[in-house]
Amino acid sequence: MSSRLTAARLLRAGLAFTFLYASWSSFTDPASWIGFFPRFLFTLGIPDQVLLAGFSLYEVVLGLWLLVGRQTAFAALLAAATLAGIVVLNWGALPITFRDAGLFFAALALFQLTKKQR
Amino acid sequence: MSTAKYIIIGIILLAVVGGYLLWQNPSVVQAPKEETEVLGTGEEAMSESDFKITYTNGGFSPREMTVPAGETVTFVNESSREMWPASAQHPTHTVYPGSDIKKCGTDEASAIFDACSPVSTGAVYTFVFQEVGEWFYHDHLNPSAFGKIIVQ
Numbered sequence: 001m002s003s004r005l006t007a008a009r010l011l012r013a014g015l016a017f018t019f020l021y022a023s024w025s026s027f028t029d030p031a032s033w034i035g036f037f038p039r040f041l042f043t044l045g046i047p048d049q050v051l052l053a054g055f056s057l058y059e060v061v062l063g064l065w066l067l068v069g070r071q072t073a074f075a076a077l078l079a080a081a082t083l084a085g086i087v088v089l090n091w092g093a094l095p096i097t098f099r100d101a102g103l104f105f106a107a108l109a110l111f112q113l114t115k116k117q118r
Numbered sequence: 119m120s121t122a123k124y125i126i127i128g129i130i131l132l133a134v135v136g137g138y139l140l141w142q143n144p145s146v147v148q149a150p151k152e153e154t155e156v157l158g159t160g161e162e163a164m165s166e167s168d169f170k171i172t173y174t175n176g177g178f179s180p181r182e183m184t185v186p187a188g189e190t191v192t193f194v195n196e197s198s199r200e201m202w203p204a205s206a207q208h209p210t211h212t213v214y215p216g217s218d219i220k221k222c223g224t225d226e227a228s229a230i231f232d233a234c235s236p237v238s239t240g241a242v243y244t245f246v247f248q249e250v251g252e253w254f255y256h257d258h259l260n261p262s263a264f265g266k267i268i269v270q
Contacts (some may be wrong), residue, residue, distance in 0.1 A: 031202065031236075032209035035260035039175075042199065092177075092262030096208050 002115055012066045015079050018103060019063035023056040036091045036097075065105040072114040080107035170194060171200045177263040178255075184268040187250050191267060193233075193243045200236035203243050203260035209258065215249050219258075231255065 026033040035050050041051060062082065065075040083104040090097050169191045172179050175198055184189060193203045206215035212218050214231040221227055222234035233243040236259060247253070247269045256264035 029209065031258060035257065035262070036237070039260075090262055095206075095264075096261055115181070 005037055008072065008110060008113045009069075011076075011106055011113070012069060012072060015076075015103065015110065016066040019059040019066070019079070021062065023059035025057050026052050026059075030098040035088065036090050051054055073111050073116070076107050076111035076114060080104055080111060088108070171265065173197050173203070173257065173263070175199075178203075178257075178265040181265040182264070182268070184270060185247055185252045187248055187269050188246065189269075190244050193237070193245075195237050195239050195241055195243075200238055200240060200259060201243075201263075202233050202236050203245075203255055204233060204258045205231040206254035206256060206264070207255055208261040212256070214253050214255075234257075 018086075022033070028050070030052050034052060037051050037055075042048075062075065062079060066079065068073065083100045086099050086100045087094075088105060164265075169183060169185050169189055171183060171191060172193050173192050173193060176181060178193075183191070193201070195201045204211040204219070205217040205226050207213055210219055211232050216226075217230040217232055217236075219232060222228050222232060227234050231247075231253065235241045250269050253267045253269065254264060255267065
């Protein structure tokens with residue numbers, strides 16, 4: 001097994017775990033997660049439960065996509081965009097979201113490892 | 119595009135956007151001398167304190183406050199949403215000695231630095247700080263909003 005393949009599998013597993021855990025935790029402890037949504041969403045009148053459920057579903061899909069390993073480069077890019085969004089939209093919570101900044105670069109690394117070579 | 123370019127672009131993007139957001143945020147207000155309100159007696163007097171922190175849609179104000187040990191700090195919710203003041207760190211709330219979100223709903227709940235439930239607009243949460251030190255806190259429902267109590 002090549003070291004590139006092993007690295008990609010490890011990154012896929014790590015990122016997938018992150019998204020799947022966040023999804024599960026937001027169901028079991030919604031109060032801890034609702035505050036990470038951007039404030040403007042609350043002004044649109046979308047119920048908190050809908051926001052949480054919708055994003056949790058998205059995280060489950062993304063996590064499973066990373067685990068399955070099909071078209072991984074696209075999943076990695078989507079993961080990177082998601083993580084960047086979390087960091088940027090919660091800049092005031094950087095003491096908490098700094099880990100997401102690290103995961104953002106891990107997702108970029110996965111993209112780099114899995115994109116088709118020209 | 120080379121790997122180095124991806125990394126550099128990523129860092130620049132994070133720094134530019136993050137820096138802009140940080141620049142837009144209000145700065146930390148240094149330990150204010152709170153004006154003492156003349157309060158009535160009985161329950162009203164007991165529900166307020168000389169040390170008052172207001173929570174608005176912009177966060178806690180002042181974000182930093184110095185209080186003597188044993189003083190009561192009152193968090194007043196003047197925002198349009200519920201608040202939930204609690205000790206750092208989100209989401210476990212274990213930094214202030216003895217505090218832990220797991221104690222919410224138990225007999226120990228009243229003794230920990232944790233509102234333990236959402237505080238409605240117009241309502242208050244009070245806590246008596248006995249432990250000397252610098253204690254960060256945040257809104258459990260909006261972790262971007264945080265502040266610090268310095269107990270001397």
